[in-house]
Amino acid sequence: MTCTLENHRAELEALLAPVFASLDTDVLSVLSPEACDRVLSEDVYARLPIPAFTNSQMDGYAARSSDLTHAAPGSPVALPLGVTAAAGDPQITLAAGTVSPVMTGAMIPDGADTVIPVEESVAGRFPELVRAHQGTPTGHAQFTAPSEPGRFIRLAGVDLEAGALVAKAGTRLTPTMIAALISSGVRDVPVRRALKVAVCTTGDELSDGGLSQGQIPDSNSPMLSAWLRRYQVQVRTLQLPDDPQRFALAIDALQEQVDLILTVGGISAGAYEVVRQALAPVGGSFHHVALQPGGPQGFAKLPHAAVLCFPGNPVSALLSAELFLAPLLRKLNALPEPVAQHYPLAADITSPKHKHQVRRAVIREGQVEILDPGSHLVHDLACADALVHIPVGLSELSAGTQIETWSMNV
Incomplete structure (x- = not known):
């Protein structure tokens, strides 16, 4: 079954809304290195006026x-x-x-x-x-x-009076907000507990050490872990076997320890798609999104955790995270939306008419140079500094066409 990018986004938002809502409260010192960019779970009021x-x-x-x-x-x-x-x-x-x-x-x-x-x-x-x-x-x-x-x-109090609201629940603790809290006499703040995520890569071909014939390095685990930490997420990683029964047992144990499980790989139409084989019987939903790259997508709701299932090619995995998870994490953590900029295309490009294509690009001399669409090109992914969205219905764009871009790898 094929669905639109917008429909799949809506499905994941509905899946994760109760997970986010269930995050309880931690109390942190505003002087803690962990305080920056955390989100207040309650309104906070000034104990001192500013100036005092x-x-x-x-x-x-x-x-x-x-x-x-x-x-x-x-x-x-x-x-x-x-x-x-x-x-x-x-x-x-x-x-x-x-x-x-x-x-x-x-x-x-x-x-x-x-x-x-x-x-x-x-x-x-x-x-x-x-x-x-x-x-x-x-x-x-x-x-x-x-x-x-x-x-x-x-x-005294010309900036803020004692007893006044310093920050509402849902406010992100930016460096300047930390300064305001300290100046108003606040030392400990109630913050939303960080989301706990497990990144689970699959595939007998993956290695995190020496390579045997037919094996490749597992780049998805460190890439997605680093990406998630930018969103104030606590991350752990696991490599799970290409065995549906063993995979299901590992996921069942893992759901007691985290809020969200992110699986990578094992959801296409091949013969050994372990994630789909293990999760479909317990209500997992797998379909093809009209998207390139990253068409195969899936999700599941387990008793104690949600599961997002991304494709295994590194480009597809990261772009899936950017497209489907990043908007929800930005909303959760009160982070700003990326700023779009317009540049002319450096050369003609084509796109599948019935798919929403996401292309990596490089901005050079005021123009957008579109990179190869291959979902296995990890080095190209690292060199890109922009994403370009080509919506469904467009198959050709000429050089010089103004196109919207979003920064990446910043």
């Missing part, structure tokens, strides 16, 4: 604006120096009729309502400074202009 206290935006002088009302270029106002407020110091009190040198990020002294940058003082630089409990300051600072209330002062 009213502070200076500039290195300058904290003053009462009323003391500078009459300052003018020909009639400077001189105010005695008070103690200095440096970043990290406790709040000091500004005595009436004085100014306190204040550093960027320092607490605004009690009684001050404006900050004059040091370069706007007559001297243009600080004199010798004295911090609290380190002596008595001497000297004056002169100013030739008024300074309005609130100038260069960052009010």
Whole structure:
């Protein structure tokens, strides 16, 4: 049975929706290396305001604006120096009729309502400074202009008030969101547990070590594992035998340990298609999608895990993951959609009229160079930096035609 790419996507979305919904909550420190790109499972509220206290935006002088009302270029106002407020110091009190040198990020002294940058003082630089409990300051600072209330002062909570929502459930912990959480006094966050996936390759021809005659290296396991980890997935890999009974026993044990099983190979129309032979009797669905490469596809719902069944050629396996699994993982993990760009074709291309063809491509000198469609060309796959979709119904495209591309291998 043949189905469209869109129909197969809808089938997999329905299959995986309850799996994703069942993921429970972990609590992680926002300082943990594992926190980045995880997704919040609950709303998180600020414990502290941002900024946590009213502070200076500039290195300058904290003053009462009323003391500078009459300052003018020909009639400077001189105010005695008070103690200095440096970043990290406790709040000091500004005595009436004085100014306190204040550093960027320092607490605004009690009684001050404006900050004059040091370069706007007559001297243009600080004199010798004295911090609290380190002596008595001497000297004056002169100013030739008024300074309005609130100038260069960052009010506590101007960015976010204590108790306000920092991030909703479903928010991805980007580096900047981690900074916001820490700044708001949050140290531990509830995050959705990472999806657990087992990548199971099949085929007696596969080897992960030395090669005997007729064997090939298993490139699918490391390729798909690395690809999945980009989506905050916990991955394990297994090579399963080309024996339906042994394969079924392994899958039955595995479903107790993971959320999703991803099988690679063994689903075509050949005589030894172990995945189809093992899963079809327990409700597995296998059909041909109007797609090239990656036409053979399958899936199954086991009691404790979902199974996605991809074809075994490396190009077909990766493109199946890009087409069918990546959109669901991006939605699960609040990741941005890929950005499409348009480029002219460097040469004429053809495509099967009744299939949605996905071609790897290289962008060179502002043009799209389409690579060979072969599903076994692993090196070509590694060299590609774009994917091109040629929808059903198009069989020929001429050089110079503008075509939409999506970046890959970034």
